[in-house]
Amino acid sequence: MRTIGFMTMPVDFKYKKAHHLGRPRHEKYSDFWRRHTPMDHVRRAKLFSPFDALRGFDEAVESKNIRYVERSIPADLNEKLRRLQELSRPVTIRFFVPCTDENSEAFEKGLGLYKTVSGTVRDINPVTETLRINETLVSFEDIGEITEDSGSER
Known part of the structure; x- marks a missing residue:
């Protein structure tokens, strides 16, 4: 055979x-x-x-190569939001986006990534606690940092 x-x-x-x-x-x-x-x-x-x-x-x-981090809330966020209402200048907002991959450990632990968006804030809604910058809707609790585009932090 x-x-x-x-x-x-x-x-x-x-x-x-x-x-x-x-x-x-x-x-x-x-x-x-x-x-x-x-x-x-x-x-x-x-x-x-x-x-x-x-x-x-x-x-x-x-x-698996993505490094997820914990959410951090700045201490002076309310002051920054109050000053943001007075500004009509472009700003850069760094905000937290939770992990959406259900197979990742980060999803279970509530970790995520920080993303950045720049532009002029179009709407601040204290009822829903959100603000709109360009086409991005950002929750107050997700905001990590707000800086003016000139480079000085507010």
Whole structure:
């Protein structure tokens, strides 16, 4: 009995004859070789690059590289918000965004990332405790830092 890889070849194997012949060999510069030149390894590898056997694996590995942090609330936040209402100048707000990846430890621990948005504050709503800067709605409790665009902190 012959083997194919690690398993024995069945008696009624459909491609037994082709298997016994082996891989086709062509003389270099023959008519067949000229029509079907061998592909270099880099181009051949590109043929298989769209194939993603473990869909989402790359994203899962990449998500482990994100360093999540705890939320911190500045002591003088109320003073900064009061002064922000008086300003009509562009400001930069650094705010907390909780982790949304349910498979991450950070999600369970309530950790997240700080993002930054710059622009003029369009609306401050004391009832809902939110402010709108450009198109971003930021909760008061998520604000980590408010700075004027000139660079001095307020």
